[in-house]
Amino acid sequence: MAFRIVHYINQFYAGIGGEEKADYEPEIREAVVGPGMALKAAFKGEAEIVATVICGDSHFASNMDDDTAKILGMIREYKPDAFIAGPAFNAGRYGTACGAMCAAVAKEFGIPVISGMYPENPGVEMFRKYAWIIETPDSAAGMRKAVPAMAKLALKLLKGETLGKPSEEGYIERGIRKNMFYGKLAAQRCVDMFVSKLKGETFETEYPMPVFDRVDPQPAVKDMKHAVIALVTSGGICPKGNPDHIEASSASKFGEYDITGVNDLTSETHCTAHGGYDATYADQDADRVLPVDVLRDLEREGVIGKLHNKFYTTVGNGTSVANAKRFGAEIVNRLVNDGVTAVILTST
Amino acid sequence: MVKEIERKLPVVHMCTIVPISQTVGANRIVPTIAIPHPFGDPSKTPEEEKALRRSLVERGLKALQTEITEQTVFTE
Numbered sequence: 001m002a003f004r005i006v007h008y009i010n011q012f013y014a015g016i017g018g019e020e021k022a023d024y025e026p027e028i029r030e031a032v033v034g035p036g037m038a039l040k041a042a043f044k045g046e047a048e049i050v051a052t053v054i055c056g057d058s059h060f061a062s063n064m065d066d067d068t069a070k071i072l073g074m075i076r077e078y079k080p081d082a083f084i085a086g087p088a089f090n091a092g093r094y095g096t097a098c099g100a101m102c103a104a105v106a107k108e109f110g111i112p113v114i115s116g117m118y119p120e121n122p123g124v125e126m127f128r129k130y131a132w133i134i135e136t137p138d139s140a141a142g143m144r145k146a147v148p149a150m151a152k153l154a155l156k157l158l159k160g161e162t163l164g165k166p167s168e169e170g171y172i173e174r175g176i177r178k179n180m181f182y183g184k185l186a187a188q189r190c191v192d193m194f195v196s197k198l199k200g201e202t203f204e205t206e207y208p209m210p211v212f213d214r215v216d217p218q219p220a221v222k223d224m225k226h227a228v229i230a231l232v233t234s235g236g237i238c239p240k241g242n243p244d245h246i247e248a249s250s251a252s253k254f255g256e257y258d259i260t261g262v263n264d265l266t267s268e269t270h271c272t273a274h275g276g277y278d279a280t281y282a283d284q285d286a287d288r289v290l291p292v293d294v295l296r297d298l299e300r301e302g303v304i305g306k307l308h309n310k311f312y313t314t315v316g317n318g319t320s321v322a323n324a325k326r327f328g329a330e331i332v333n334r335l336v337n338d339g340v341t342a343v344i345l346t347s348t
Numbered sequence: 349m350v351k352e353i354e355r356k357l358p359v360v361h362m363c364t365i366v367p368i369s370q371t372v373g374a375n376r377i378v379p380t381i382a383i384p385h386p387f388g389d390p391s392k393t394p395e396e397e398k399a400l401r402r403s404l405v406e407r408g409l410k411a412l413q414t415e416i417t418e419q420t421v422f423t424e
């Protein structure tokens with residue numbers, strides 16, 4: 001008998017709609033939907049998708065606990081042997097949802113959970129401990145590669161076969177340590193590794209150190225009444241027409257815009273360059289993403305010393321960590337030079 | 349971006365998906381309303397919406413004025 005799989009996808013891959021439908025409530029269908037077709041083909045009859053859960057990305061992100069509980073309830077009666085979510089590639093909200101559902105399903109039902117994501121997807125860092133996440137390219141162009149790898153790993157897990165190292169199986173390291181027997185003593189292996197290192201040869205550590213990239217908090221602002229506050233956003237707010245052509249996704253640049261004398265952002269003056277979320281509300285009133293109007297009021301009332309006369313903007317959608325880092329470093333240097341005290345960074 | 353800024357200036361990250369902000373490593377975090385309108389709510393009147401936005405920004409300023417030693421989410 002074929003193994004029973006429940007598959008999780010978002011509103012986009014279900015063909016329901018894009019951002020305008022991202023608030024779609026969770027539902028379950030007794031059907032193979034969207035990328036499930038390719039999964040089904042890859043299972044070659046050894047497993048079948050008995051049901052597909054569909055949920056809007058924003059809906060899940062905004063109601064994580066409720067939606068998780070609700071979806072667990074939906075899945076229960078289908079008695080799955082394994083749960084597959086995505087692949088989500090580099091879509092942040094989708095990856096987070098896939099990871100969160102995998103973690104919840106593994107905890108609740110104790111079955112294998114598999115997803116597929118690009119290594120920079122925030123869902124990876126959050127949930128790789130709880131799920132087997134196949135490493136995928138950053139966009140749906142990688143579907144053909146991702147789906148067979150996910151199906152293969154799922155079948156291996158379902159059959160109880162022994163998995164090789166993450167690099168051999170194609171999944172992202174979960175941080176699980178396994179005891180193994182080697183022909184050589186640890187001391188010998190250690191010296192071998194050291195000699196390789198001295199010679200400049202490649203060697204593979206047996207226990208990679210986790211990378212903690214944390215920055216210590218700055219001291220609090222002591223004197224807000226004289227502070228210069230700057231606004232920075234990853235929500236893509238820019239002068240109407242996006243004069244610098246900041247990309248709607250995978251941004252390669254940020255913009256610096258003057259707001260001297262601007263008391264309110266309106267649909268006449270500003271819009272968003274951001275793809276990946278429904279721009280209707282930001283285009284109607286960009287203060288909903290970059291609260292210039294309120295900060296001007298607070299400036300007038302003397303709550304803050306001054307709103308900095310420039311704001312900085314980029315698009316967070318699918319933007320690489322390397323670029324985001326570069327933008328942040330460049331922006332803060334300019335802010336320091338301009339005598340800014342503290343920053344409000346807004347994200348959609 | 350938030351971490352690079354924090355290397356030199358105090359920063360509050362005001363965003364809707366708090367778990368992402370925590371994973372990235374923001375230190376001062378204020379949860380906002382919704383992804384397409386973090387500082388607004390189109391279902392309210394413009395006056396109510398602005399009052400809501402103001403309360404969020406005030407929370408952000410409060411976060412900036414609070415000494416912290418670890419990641420902190422300011423929910424009030």
